[in-house]
Structure formats: structure tokens, C-alpha cells
Amino acid sequence: MPTFVYMTRCDGCGHCVDICPSDIMHIDKVNRRAYNIEPNMCWECYSCVKACPHHAIDVRGYADFAPLGHGVRVVRDEEKGTIAWRIKFRNGKKDMELLAPITTKPWGKYHPDLASEAAPSKEMRDSELLFNEPKYIRLDKDGKDSLHTLESNGQKLKAGVYY
Amino acid sequence: MGYQTIIEDDIDVLVAGAGLGGTGAAWEARYWGQDKKIVIAEKANIDRSGAVAQGLYAINCYMGTRFGENNPEDHVRYARMDLMGMVREDLAFDMARHVDSAVHQFEEWGLPIMRTPNCEKGSYLREGRWQIMIHGESYKPIVAEAAKKSADKVFNRICVTHLLMDESKENRVAGAVGFNVRTGNYHVFKAKTVIVGAGGASNIFKPRSVGEGAGRVWYAPWSSGSAYGLMIGAGAKMTQMENRIVLARFKDGYGPVGAYFLHLKTYTQNCNGEEYESKWFPALEKMVGKAYLDTENQHFSHKPIPTCLRNHAFINEVLAGRGPIHMVTMEAFQDPHLEEIGWHNFLGMTVGQAVLWAATDVDPKHENPELTTSEPYVMGSHATGCGAWCSGPEDVSPDEYFWGYNRMTTVEGLFGAGDAVGGTPHAFSSGSFTEGRLAAKAACKYIDDGKAKGITVSDKQLEEFKEKIYKPLDTYTVGRNDIVAGSVNPNYINPRQGLDRLQKMMDEYCAGFGVNYMTNEKLLNIGLKKMKIFEEDLEKIAAEDIHELLRAWELKHRFLTSESVFQHTLFRKETRWPGYYYRGDAMNLDDEDWHVLTVSHRDPETGAYTMQKAPLYHLVDEKDEKEEAKGKKGK
Numbered sequence: 053m054p055t056f057v058y059m060t061r062c063d064g065c066g067h068c069v070d071i072c073p074s075d076i077m078h079i080d081k082v083n084r085r086a087y088n089i090e091p092n093m094c095w096e097c098y099s100c101v102k103a104c105p106h107h108a109i110d111v112r113g114y115a116d117f118a119p120l121g122h123g124v125r126v127v128r129d130e131e132k133g134t135i136a137w138r139i140k141f142r143n144g145k146k147d148m149e150l151l152a153p154i155t156t157k158p159w160g161k162y163h164p165d166l167a168s169e170a171a172p173s174k175e176m177r178d179s180e181l182l183f184n185e186p187k188y189i190r191l192d193k194d195g196k197d198s199l200h201t202l203e204s205n206g207q208k209l210k211a212g213v214y215y
Numbered sequence: 216m217g218y219q220t221i222i223e224d225d226i227d228v229l230v231a232g233a234g235l236g237g238t239g240a241a242w243e244a245r246y247w248g249q250d251k252k253i254v255i256a257e258k259a260n261i262d263r264s265g266a267v268a269q270g271l272y273a274i275n276c277y278m279g280t281r282f283g284e285n286n287p288e289d290h291v292r293y294a295r296m297d298l299m300g301m302v303r304e305d306l307a308f309d310m311a312r313h314v315d316s317a318v319h320q321f322e323e324w325g326l327p328i329m330r331t332p333n334c335e336k337g338s339y340l341r342e343g344r345w346q347i348m349i350h351g352e353s354y355k356p357i358v359a360e361a362a363k364k365s366a367d368k369v370f371n372r373i374c375v376t377h378l379l380m381d382e383s384k385e386n387r388v389a390g391a392v393g394f395n396v397r398t399g400n401y402h403v404f405k406a407k408t409v410i411v412g413a414g415g416a417s418n419i420f421k422p423r424s425v426g427e428g429a430g431r432v433w434y435a436p437w438s439s440g441s442a443y444g445l446m447i448g449a450g451a452k453m454t455q456m457e458n459r460i461v462l463a464r465f466k467d468g469y470g471p472v473g474a475y476f477l478h479l480k481t482y483t484q485n486c487n488g489e490e491y492e493s494k495w496f497p498a499l500e501k502m503v504g505k506a507y508l509d510t511e512n513q514h515f516s517h518k519p520i521p522t523c524l525r526n527h528a529f530i531n532e533v534l535a536g537r538g539p540i541h542m543v544t545m546e547a548f549q550d551p552h553l554e555e556i557g558w559h560n561f562l563g564m565t566v567g568q569a570v571l572w573a574a575t576d577v578d579p580k581h582e583n584p585e586l587t588t589s590e591p592y593v594m595g596s597h598a599t600g601c602g603a604w605c606s607g608p609e610d611v612s613p614d615e616y617f618w619g620y621n622r623m624t625t626v627e628g629l630f631g632a633g634d635a636v637g638g639t640p641h642a643f644s645s646g647s648f649t650e651g652r653l654a655a656k657a658a659c660k661y662i663d664d665g666k667a668k669g670i671t672v673s674d675k676q677l678e679e680f681k682e683k684i685y686k687p688l689d690t691y692t693v694g695r696n697d698i699v700a701g702s703v704n705p706n707y708i709n710p711r712q713g714l715d716r717l718q719k720m721m722d723e724y725c726a727g728f729g730v731n732y733m734t735n736e737k738l739l740n741i742g743l744k745k746m747k748i749f750e751e752d753l754e755k756i757a758a759e760d761i762h763e764l765l766r767a768w769e770l771k772h773r774f775l776t777s778e779s780v781f782q783h784t785l786f787r788k789e790t791r792w793p794g795y796y797y798r799g800d801a802m803n804l805d806d807e808d809w810h811v812l813t814v815s816h817r818d819p820e821t822g823a824y825t826m827q828k829a830p831l832y833h834l835v836d837e838k839d840e841k842e843e844a845k846g847k848k849g850k
Contacts, residue, residue, distance in 0.1 A: 054427060054430070070260060071260050071262065071263050072259070072260075072263075073259040073260070073263050073264050073265075073268040073435065073437050074259070074430070074435075074436060074437045075258075075259065075372075075396055075437075075762060075765060078762070089762070090762075091427045091430070092426065092427055092428070092429040092430050093429075093430045093436050093437075094430045094436075095268075095269065095430055095431070095432070095435050095436050095437075095567070096430075096431065096566055096567035096570060097263070097268055097269035097435070097566070098269065098566050099263040099268060099269070111566075111570060113570050113571060113574040114424065114426075114427050114428030114430075114431055114467075114567075115426060115427040115428065116424060116425050116426045116427055116428035117424070117428060117467045117571070117575075118428075118467075118570065118571055118574035118575065119574050119575060120574075121574070122570065122573035122574040123573065124566060124569050124570045124573055126562075126566075128352070133325075135352050135353075135562075137562050137569075139558065139569055139573050140573060141572075141573050141576050141578070142573065142574055142575070142576050143576045145576070145578070146573070146578055148558065150555065150558055150559060150562060152350045152352065152559055152562070152563070153327045153350045154327070154350065154352045154353040155325040155326070155327065155353055155357060156322075156325050156326075156327050157324065157325030158325075159325075159360070160360045160364075162323055162324050162325055163324050163360050163361045163364050164364075165364055166242070166243075166245035166246040166249070166364075166365055167245055167249050167365075169246060169249075171249055172246065172247060177247070177660070177663075180309075180608055180609075180610055182243060182246075182313055182316060182652050182653070182656060183243055183246040183247075183652070184316060184320065185313070185316050187316065187319075188281060188315050188316045188318075188319040188320075189280060189281070189312060189313060189315050189316045190280065190281055199312060200280070200286065200287050200308075200312040201312075201610055201611070202308070202610075202611055202834075205286055205287070205288050206836060206837045206838055207288050207308075207834045207835065207836060207837065208834070208835045208836075208837055208840065209304060209305060209611070209612075209613055209832040209833065209834060209835070210832060210833055210835045211613070211830045211831065211832050211833075212810075212830075212831070212833070213300075213806050213810045213831075214833045214835055
């Protein structure tokens with residue numbers, strides 16, 4: 053269901069152009085507003101719909117199988133950390149509002165800066181461990197933090213057909 | 216042409232394509248290379264790029280080892296069973312032993328992961344044995360934030376078209392080139408290592424959707440097989456490219472069914488309301504053998520039925536005239552809580568399915584929706600394992616699977632992550648991110664070991680690529696003047712016309728949905744002949760503007776991917792995955808000749824293919840082995 057842009061709401065800011073994963077939201081040179089230049093490469097991913105500050109972008113189901121007269125609208129709020137949906141059926145019998153969290157933390161504050169972490173030791177470099185490991189991956193057998201290996205788990209790799 | 220050449224020099228780790236795999240690579244690289252130069256080149260915007268751009272409602276690969284739920288070898292056995300034995304078990308084990316670390320860090324960064332209610336251990340809410348449920352609308356932006364923090368520079372909107380090759384040492388990577396899809400500028404990235412995370416391929420087989428809806432594919436339409444196109448173009452060996460995947464999904468919208476089956480406990484039935492799967496299994500058991508499908512004991516062993524075999528039952532039931540297959544939602548959806556989950560599941564990852572049901576007044580509470588089997592897709596992180604032939608980790612891999620650096624392809628300094636790595640199915644989002652991390656650590660080690668010294672790239676190589684990249688624009692400018700207007704031209708085809716031709720060939724000769732996933736040696740050879748001619752026509756592809764130039768290069772990547780799929784499908788003379796595709800001239804699974812991985816090499820100079828078999832190693836429980844040995848002695 054390709055996206056389309058309401059003429060009176062779009063101010064040509066280009067947020068949708070900036071975010072579209074398929075590179076199909078472009079600014080029309082005459083009207084200086086955004087539009088979908090290639091509907092058959094649109095995944096209906098709603099990235100542009102969510103990014104539009106004026107709610108100027110909507111979606112009309114793919115013409116090859118979706119009848120007219122429905123609505124799936126969305127408001128994504130990074131400050132509140134929520135996304136709110138409204139689904140309206142064509143026949144008007146169903147009109148649902150659904151709310152979901154999109155994050156549990158303030159945006160971008162809890163990502164570690166790996167450049168300022170203590171540098172990995174030689175032992176760590178020579179091991180198979182990744183950053184922050186063996187935290188979270190410990191063997192459940194002895195409760196000690198360590199990486200699973202074939203040996204620790206009593207496994208062998210053998211060539212051939214084995215079932 | 217007024218396009219500038221912009222050179223980014225002295226890069227240590229270049230990440231080409233930053234979906235879940237690439238972001239994992241860029242993020243982790245900073246830890247192992249704190250003073251290294253890490254650069255991302257991405258054709259879209261990393262906040263919403265790759266297969267997870269739209270979000271996800273589940274993380275499908277999480278062991279829960281710390282809660283005593285699963286061990287890595289359990290997951291390997293599951294993946295092996297689902298893929299009819301064809302898995303690189305060293306890579307799969309390695310991914311599985313690290314994946315929990317990625318998932319827990321996602322949670323630390325703010326990804327809302329649901330927890331099991333009233334559970335003292337605080338474990339995550341399970342959808343299935345391997346799946347956990349998340350509110351993942353912002354999965355990609357959250358993960359992208361981590362990559363942005365680690366990378367020195369992020370180049371969004373760069374379509375990487377080729378890998379650069381070192382001129383001082385054969386078969387060693389030297390960076391990548393591409394163009395900016397907005398400015399048109401030529402971008403050169405000179406790098407010591409490249410981690411390719413450019414994703415699998417949708418839209419190479421004719422899709423069921425037509426016209427405006429052609430973008431409504433299961434995998435994202437921007438998944439242009441560029442991971443394969445780039446690596447094949449550089450001469451990297453590929454594996455299991457015949458192992459395309461067909462998905463049983465909600466009809467037209469391709470809405471996911473995982474949460475419906477596993478969490479909502481919905482089930483399928485034919486048009487008469489009957490269970491249909493089990494009646495196809497006895498005949499199927501004869502095709503694949505008891506080791507893969509044990510009709511009598513399947514229920515007792517609690518072994519899940521491989522995805523492809525369930526497809527097989529679906530396809531045959533429809534062919535027998537008892538379609539459509541319905542998902543029985545009317546029972547589960549009477550529970551308002553489950554109903555809400557059912558809708559959230561779509562809104563979180565396939566909004567289009569919600570739109571479709573709203574448009575067609577399908578309320579799953581009162582009507583059981585239709586399912587369908589999709590067109591095939593070529594990728595390596597879902598229930599399939601296409602991708603590059605990569606080295607495994609030193610402490611796990613046997614000699615045939617190990618050449619120095621984890622996740623390094625057969626081209627030195629060239630690494631893969633996510634769909635790019637072959638033989639590692641069931642990695643999904645979290646596993647792809649994990650593979651990126653593993654590749655990043657290995658890439659840093661490769662540099663620290665001095666393996667990237669003395670890389671030379673001549674201006675000549677850069678000029679040749681530049682000319683190649685912009686050629687479709689020239690073809691258009693020159694050829695356009697021969698005609699009055701329109702898109703019909705004797706000198707060129709445009710990218711859409713080329714894509715249509717590719718999809719038709721793949722569908723008809725390489726076992727698409729249009730022929731009920733059937734092919735044989737004769738068909739494949741005709742297809743390959745047509746592909747060769749198509750390759751010549753691709754030299755005459757025309758692009759009217761920079762956006763079409765992007766589509767032209769995506770098509771060339773899709774072509775290289777497709778050709779590889781053809782070659783691999785021709786090579787494997789058996790039907791290993793009934794329900795994904797059938798070799799009509801070899802309808803049975805053949806463990807005697809084909810219990811192997813297929814490995815291909817395309818000569819970058821001549822385009823000639825060579826195929827070989829590689830041994831399959833399986834995880835064997837040492838305890839079982841000892842007991843078996845004892846038993847033999849006793850006899």
C-alpha cells in the first residue's frame with residue numbers, strides 16, 4: 053500500500069526523503085512537496101509516515117488487492133517512547149486503537165561508548181569472547197561465567213551422515 | 216559529467232551495508248580497534264535500513280542459557296533438522312553461544328523486551344522455544360544508535376557497487392566504491408578490511424503481487440542481494456545458494472505467522488475445515504527418508520517438522536483442489552488479550568497486513584484468514600542458509616572450515632555478517648547482529664596481525680570502476696535521442712524492464728511459484744543460456760537519473776545472485792528441500808551423494824563457474840558416541 057502525500061499538509065521539509073529505506077520519497081520539482089515516485093517498490097513500512105512532522109503522509113492499500121476506504125494511522129512519539137495506532141475497517145465495523153512502547157530508556161543515552169571502555173587485554177583478544185562477555189552467556193551447568201565450547205558442552209564435530 | 220570523486224582513505228574497517236549485521240560489526244569493531252578508523256557505507260539511512268527497518272515483534276534467536284533454557288548445541292540441532300541437515304554447524308554453534316549477549320545489551324539500550332509474568336528468574340516471555348517477544352517498532356533505530364556511537368563516519372545514501380581489490384597481493388580486498396544516490400558523487404573507500412552486511416535478495420523470483428503491489432514482498436524490496444552481488448563480483452566462494460526459501464504466510468500481505476502459531480496457538484486447515492498435513496507425510500517420508508521425517512514417531516519425539524516439509528503439504532493440498540488453506544484465528548481471537556497481540560504483531564513488523572485486513576474487512580475474530588506460499592527468496596538468516604563460504608572460529612571449526620579469521624570469506628580481508636554468511640540459518644536479527652560482532656573482532660585481529668600491509672589501489676582501477684558505474688547514464692543519454700518518447704528503445708532496457716525479465720526467468724526455469732516450485736536439468740540449462748544473454752543486455756541498461764542508476768546496480772547485484780542460484784540448483788542433483796523447490800529429474804533426497812555443502816566460485820575475469828562439494832560436519836554428543844562404541848564392542 054503505497055504511500056501518498058496530502059498536498060495541503062506537506063511543507064516539503066524532506067524528513068520522509070531522508071528516512072525512506074527504498075529511496076522512493078522524493079520532492080516534486082513543480083509543487084516542492086514530497087511524493088512517492090515508485091509505488092511498486094514501496095514496502096508499506098511506514099518509516100516516512102512515522103517521520104512526517106505534519107502527518108501529511110498516508111497509505112492507500114495496494115491497488116492490485118486492497119479495496120478503497122480503510123485507514124491505518126500512526127503517531128510515533130520518541131519523547132514519550134510510545135507508538136499509537138488507529139485501524140479503521142472499510143465497513144466501519146471495526147475501529148481499533150492500539151498503543152505500544154517503543155523504548156524503555158531516553159533516546160541514545162544508554163549505549164556504551166566503546167572507545168572509552170578499558171582496552172581489552174591480550175588474553176581477551178586471544179580468546180573467543182566479545183565485548184562485555186562472558187556476561188549474559190554463562191554456562192548454566194556450573195554457574196560460572198565462561199564461554200561455551202565444544203569441550204565444555206561435551207560435543208564433537210564429525211564429518212559424514214549422523215542422525 | 217559533473218560528479219565529484221570523494222575519497223575516504225586509511226579506513227581500517229569498512230562496513231558495507233548496515234542492517235542488523237552491519238550495525239553489529241560497526242559497534243563491536245570500536246572495542247577491538249579503539250584507535251581504528253571505522254566507516255559505514257549504507258545505501259539508505261541506517262536508522263531505517265535493512266530487513267528490520269520496519270521493526271520486529273519478536274527476536275527469533277535467543278538461547279536463554281543463563282536461565283537454563285537452551286544450550287548452543289540445542290539450537291544447532293534444531294537448525295540442522297529444519298534445513299534437512301545442511302548447516303555449517305561450527306558457525307551456527309559459534310553464533311548461538313554469543314547471541315544472548317547481544318539480546319541483553321539491546322535491552323540495556325532501551326529495546327522493550329517482554330518478560331514472563333510472575334517469573335522469579337525474570338526470564339523473557341517466550342513465543343516459542345527460540346523466540347522471545349518484543350515491542351520492536353524501534354528495534355532498528357535503537358541498534359543504529361550503537362553503530363553511530365562507534366563509527367568514525369556514517370555515509371548514508373551510498374550505493375556500494377563494487378569491492379576494490381588489492382593490486383600488490385592477489386585475492387585481497389582493498390575497500391569499496393559506489394555512488395551517492397542523492398548527489399550522484401563517486402565515492403571511494405580505501406580500506407584494510409571490508410565487512411559486507413548488504414543483505415539477501417527479494418524480488419529475484421517473480422512475485423505473486425502484480426502492478427502497484429509488486430513491492431509487497433515478504434523480504435524488503437530494498438534487499439537487492441547486494442551482499443552476494445558484491446562478494447561474487449570479487450570472486451568470493453559461495454555456499455548453499457540453491458537453498459532458497461518459500462514462506463507460508465497470510466495471503467497478499469505476507470504478515471508473519473510465527474506468533475500466531477506459537478503464541479496464539481492458531482492452526483491451519485483446508486477449505487473443508489480439515490487438518491491436511493499428516494496425510495501428505497507418508498509419501499513424503501519415502502522421498503526424504505525416515506531420518507528426516509518419521510511419520511509414526513514424529514509426535515512422540517516432539518521434533519518439529521522442517522519448514523520446507525510443511526510447505527510441501529500446503530502446496531500439495533492446494534494442488535489437490537482443497538485450497539485455500541486457512542489460519543484458524545476465530546478461536547484465539549475471542550480472547551481480547553490475544554486479539555490485541557495478533558494485531559500488534561502486524562503493526563510491529565508488517566503494517567501492510569493490517570492495512571489489507573482493514574481494507575478487505577477481514578476481522579480474524581469472525582473469519583479465518585487465507586494463507587499462501589510465497590515466491591522464493593534468497594537469503595541466509597531465516598529458515599535458509601545462502602551466502603559466502605566463510606571461515607569459522609578457531610576453537611570449533613575443523614580444518615576444512617577454518618582459514619585464520621572468523622567469518623572471513625575466501626577473499627582475504629573480506630568478511631561477512633547476517634545474510635552474507637552461508638550455512639548459518641536461523642540467525643535472524645539477533646544472530647545477524649552477533650555475526651557482525653564476530654566479524655568485527657576478527658577483522659581487527661587481521662589488521663593487528665599485519666595481514667593488511669602494503670595494499671595498493673591504482674588510479675586506473677578507480678577510473679575503470681567510475682566509468683562502469685556511470686555507464687547506464689551515458690547509455691540513456693546516447694540512446695534516448697533515437698526515439699520520440701516513451702520507454703521502448705532498441706538500444707537499451709531500463710532497470711524495471713530488466714527486473715521483470717529476471718523475475719520471469721527465475722520463476723519459469725529456476726522453480727518459482729508459477730511452476731509450483733518445479734525445475735529440472737533441462738530447464739535450468741535453458742535458463743542459464745537465457746541468463747548469459749541477459750548479462751549481455753545488462754551492459755546496455757539505461758538509467759534516466761541517479762535514482763534509476765541505483766535500481767540499475769541493484770539489478771546487477773540481483774543478477775549475480777540469481778546466476779549463482781541457477782548454478783547451485785543445477786549442481787545439486789536431488790530434491791533436498793521439498794516445499795522449497797523440486798528437481799523433477801531427481802525427486803528424492805539423496806544422502807549418499809549429496810549429504811554435502813555445495814560451494815561455487817565465479818571467476819571474476821571470465822564469469823566461468825566451478826562447483827565443488829564440501830564435507831558436512833555434525834555435532835555429535837560425546838556421551839552418545841562412547842555408549843555407541845561400547846555397544847558395538849558388546850556385539
